[in-house]
Amino acid sequence: MGKNYLSAKSKYVYNKYMSKVVVVKYINSASPESLTKVQYGQLLSAGIRSVAGAKDINAAVRGLIPDGVVGMKVNCLARKANSTPVKLVEAMTQILTDAGRDDNDIVVWERTSREMKMAGFPLNAASSGCRFMGTDANAVGYSDDIYTSGEVNSRVSSILTDVVDSNINLALLKDHSIAGLSAGLKNMYGAIHNPNKYHDNNCDPFCADVSMLEPLRSKNRLTIIDAVRVQYDGGPGFVSQYIHNYGGLIISADPVAADRIGLEILERIRKRHEMRPLREVGRQVTYLDTAAKRGLGVADMSAIALEVINVNAGGRLSAGELI
Amino acid sequence: MKRRTFIRCVGCTAAAASILEPRLxxxxxxxxxxxxxxxxxxxxxxxxxxxxxxxxxxxxxxxxxxxxxxxxxxxxxxxxxxxxxxxxxxxLIYGLPCALNIDPIEKKPLYHYYPGTKALSLATAGCNVNCKFCQNWEISQSRPEQTDNLDISPKAMIDIAEKRKVPHIAYTYSEPVIFYEYMSDIARLGHEKGVKSVMITGGYIEKEPLAELMPHLDAIKVDLKSIREDYYRDIVGGELKPVLDALIQIREAGMWLELVYLVVPTLNDTEAEFTELAGWIKTYLGPDVPLHFSRFYPQYLLKNLPPTPTKTLEKAHEICKAEGLNYVYLGNLPGHRAESTYCPGCGQVLIERRGYRIYRYELDGNRCKNCNREIPGLF
Structure with a gap:
């Protein structure tokens, strides 16, 4: 290990690091195709340890993710072209099982099984092994109850309400034609039955209110935003000419702070490609401030403890720059 | 159910479903x-x-x-x-209805349109508004992946109507505007085969698609949810003005039209609103368009409100009659006298209804048997 980045003196005190965000980058801007499962594992391990303030990844997992069934909400909207990479999910699963979690207690999930299949995930709604399933899988569906928060009234995926005890939000960093930013909070639209109702006004306050729904707020423990390949314009679908290989992950226990750093990266990438800021093209991201006002997390950059870690080919860590 | 059991059930059901082809x-x-x-x-x-x-x-x-x-x-x-x-x-919903029933035409409600007949009634998932009082929210506020759908082509739908000897098809329950293409093809084919079509809608539709659709329809019932723009914005999630425009367009096209106004306690139940409503209808649609005041029951996102008091509905009825509307009804109040149709000329009961059933019919064609006054509608 290079510098002493992960030698925190205190132990993974969850609340203490609510506004800590770690960006872990693979040196030489990798693309999802070029990154291996092992390299994804190195990024995850470094980032999660830093977020938890733990030297040991198993201790970090224990500190961040409570015992019980763990969900991983992926984003498969753009099918295989730009969805949460299977290798990232495999690496995260490996970290969880290495930390002592039974693979029977891991559920990788999305809105529909069809979308997951098209993104390359092996479907498994059987009775053993790590599950890969959509909310539309037989006998799953959405909660009978309508959950309400602010302007949002929705049924929530039964995977989140009934199956898992905690959830890891495995989102992607993308431009969004309406919301401006699609990252962690926007990914959770995939947990409700009526996301189409909540796109007015650049998704504000809806993006905040969705993540404030009780099952989401209480069970989302970790946000991991895949920014290895960033769709910096034309999103949320895949548009090949607006792809930037950033090569990093954004990791935080604070969903708002994670998105705030994601927005910063997105805007800087757009600037590098000589594109106008989102606010100048009618897609100002205001829902993060709303989320902060709701108490979901921190949106103020000055109140976010940002750490950027570079990982080289040998797995060594060093201090990095955001972009 | 414990989580492990739940997960096991998911697996078993998925396996069973794959064996049972085609799905039942x-x-x-x-x-x-x-x-x-x-x-x-x-x-x-x-x-x-x-x-x-x-x-x-x-x-x-x-x-x-x-x-x-x-x-x-x-x-x-x-x-x-x-x-x-x-x-x-x-x-995504062409040919995929999630609800299919044979209903009395009075259930739509259409009271001046072939009373006592039945309609093959269908809906798909989805809606273009989000009324907080919606009684069919489990389908209207869902995406098509979340509902149990059937697979019925327009031709197969007409075949069902013919075999069951049902003279009308009703596009209803959710919002037919959002399954426009499917509705349009069924209605077009239905007319070729002598099956009529009625659209039960919120009227939140653009002018051009409505104009293209109307020649294939025989009647339209519109839920006019309020006469206030802020109610449409806050309670319905839509706009009033386009609905009013659609109503005028329907009337000008000569299409048979009836209106429903759901009276929601504390939200759209003032005497001033009833007066304004009656005035607008009389001015822009004429006094002969039937208006049904419907009783609200706590549903969906308005479970905190009580059912509409009968007195409120009777007041609405009284005001609209006094303002000059000829056919004002009260709905969701089985047995109330305002469920029946009366001749505006002589006061004779023309069609006595209780719930969806007809107990007395005193029309000769479309004329009052007592005073021979012509009664608007399709009888």
Missing amino acids: VPEYLRGFENACAFDFTKGLSSVEAKYYKKLEGGGIECGICPRHCRVTDLERGYCGTRENRADTYYT
Whole structure:
């Protein structure tokens, strides 16, 4: 290990690091195709340890993710072209099982099984092994109850309400034609039955209110935003000419702070490609401030403890720059 | 159910479902010979939607309803049933109704349209508004992946109506505007075969699609949910003005039209509103358009409110009659005298109703048997 980045003196005190965000980058801007499962594992391990303030990844997992069934909400909207990479999910699963979690207690999930299949995930709604399933899988569906928060009234995926005890939000960093930013909070639209109702006004306050729904707020423990390949314009679908290989992950226990750093990266990438800021093209991201006002997390950059870690080919860590 | 058991059940059910091919039709739909359960592994329908335009720089703009959703690749409009795929807009629910019943025409309600007949009534998932009082929210506020759908082509739908000897098809329960293409094709085919069509709608539709559709319909019932714009914004999630425009357009086209106004306690139940409502109807639609005041029951997001007091409904009835509307009814009040039709000329009971049943019929063609006054409608 290079510098002493992960030698925190205190132990993974969850609340203490609510506004800590770690960006872990693979040196030489990798693309999802070029990154291996092992390299994804190195990024995850470094980032999660830093977020938890733990030297040991198993201790970090224990500190961040409570015992019980763990969900991983992926984003498969753009099918295989730009969805949460299977290798990232495999690496995260490996970290969880290495930390002592039974693979029977891991559920990788999305809105529909069809979308997951098209993104390359092996479907498994059987009775053993790590599950890969959509909310539309037989006998799953959405909660009978309508959950309400602010302007949002929705049924929530039964995977989140009934199956898992905690959830890891495995989102992607993308431009969004309406919301401006699609990252962690926007990914959770995939947990409700009526996301189409909540796109007015650049998704504000809806993006905040969705993540404030009780099952989401209480069970989302970790946000991991895949920014290895960033769709910096034309999103949320895949548009090949607006792809930037950033090569990093954004990791935080604070969903708002994670998105705030994601927005910063997105805007800087757009600037590098000589594109106008989102606010100048009618897609100002205001829902993060709303989320902060709701108490979901921190949106103020000055109140976010940002750490950027570079990982080289040998797995060594060093201090990095955001972009 | 414990989580482990739940997960095990998921596995078992998934395995069982894969064995049972084709998927079974639910018990309550077995009577519809041509119906077969929709197989989700085939994906939803991919019939190109009508009334949209491609935008410069990518994306489309839907033009079916005044919402004019701008939708980028792989996203859906507000209704959740139309999807942009590489800038071609598709309806995902063509041929995939999630509700199918044979109802009395009085249930729509249509009181001046072939009383005592039945309508094959269908709906798909989805809606272009989000009324907080919706009684069918479990289908109207869902996406088509979340409902149990049937797989019925327009031709098969007409076959069902003919075999069951049902003279009308009603597009109802959710919002037919969002399954416009499916409705339009059934209605068109139905007219060729002598099966009539009625649309039960919120009237939140653009002028051009409505104009194209009306020649294939025989009657329209519109839920005019309020006469206030703020009610439409806050309670309905839509706009009043386009609905009023659609009502005028329907009336000017000579289409048979009836109106329903759901009276929600504390939200749209003032005497001033009833007076304004009656005045607008009389001025722009005429005094002969039937108006049904319907009783609210706590539903969906308004479970905190009580059912509408009978006195409120009677007051609404009294005001609208006094303002000069000839046919004012009260609904969801079985046994109330205002369920029946009276001759505005002589006061004779023309059609005595209790609930959806007719107990007395005193019309000769479309004339009062007592005073020979012509009664508007299709009888």
